[in-house]
Amino acid sequence: QVQLQESGPGLVKPSETLSLTCTVSGDSISSSYWNWIRQPPGKGLEWIGYISDSGSTNYNPSLRGRVTISLDTSKNQFSLKLTSVTAADAAVYYCARAQSTRLNFYFDYWGQGTLVTVSS
């Protein structure tokens, strides 16, 4: 059974960097696509970006320039860094595994989510 678990600070100051880690068990991180998705309180889901098993990345254009996703295969983890955060970045952050085919890209396993608050 694949399991994902987010970890990291629940409180970040404005203008600082949000850093989260996702630990994967039950699957090797050396396959599939590894994603970050967020959900502001009371709002919908927003895809942040992914890193593939080969290390290639793809980010939401609205966040490009502020976001970096990296892979640590030795720990079976992947991480998110989001710089210059504002109140608009406050959300529940999910990590998720995705599968990609020519016609479909879907998130088949999700972490439980971690709430990040932005406040001084």
Add this chain to the structure above:
Amino acid sequence: SSELTQDPAVSVALGQTVRITCQGASLKNYYASWYQQKPRQAPVLVIYGRNNRPSGIPDRFSGSSSGNTGSLTITGAQAEDEADYYCNSRDSSGNNLVFGGGTKLTVL
């Protein structure tokens, strides 16, 4: 605004059939996937590809596609199906991923 459009809210009587739709130009080229999210829980994949259900998803959930619209149908809705439902797909460029705004399903 999202490239995928969903009705904000839909209701269905217990045991009846309901269709939740997702519209977007990219759906002419890609399938929508569907997720169920209950309060204070992570989303759960319920439909992917042409009409595939992950293990453990009841067969009352099904998916279909026509033109620029993807649909999730629940045949014989149950009280436990009350949740928010999100679609996702690639965007029109094919390079990025997008979610619909979500549909809140109420089972009456």
